Amino acid sequence: MKKLSKHLAFKILKEAFLRNGYLRIKDSSKVEKLGSQKYKQGYEVRIVTKNEIELERIRTAISSLGLYAAKPFFKGNQIVQPIYGEEITRKFEKLKPKKELS
Numbered sequence: 001m002k003k004l005s006k007h008l009a010f011k012i013l014k015e016a017f018l019r020n021g022y023l024r025i026k027d028s029s030k031v032e033k034l035g036s037q038k039y040k041q042g043y044e045v046r047i048v049t050k051n052e053i054e055l056e057r058i059r060t061a062i063s064s065l066g067l068y069a070a071k072p073f074f075k076g077n078q079i080v081q082p083i084y085g086e087e088i089t090r091k092f093e094k095l096k097p098k099k100e101l102s
Contacts, residue, residue: 009061021047043089
């Protein structure tokens with residue numbers, strides 16, 4: 001697996017995320033209410049890939065940034081590549097504009 005520059009790796013992830021990625025953010029009020037043993041959701045970036053070739057490119061980009069490329073999974077007919085961690089989730093949270101309420 002060829003290593004990419006950090007700039008190029010983040011650019012690849014950013015483009016795929018902005019196309020159709022989404023975030024899961026830990027709800028600290030649920031942790032307080034239910035406790036960490038019952039509420040186990042954490043910080044997660046989910047990048048939906050077009051195909052297996054793009055999945056490999058995304059996984060290479062993730063490892064080039066020094067992050068752990070978790071196991072991808074199928075959701076519907078699509079492949080989803082998760083990236084776990086609060087720091088990276090917060091970085092991606094700044095990329096996606098908040099939907100305006102009308």
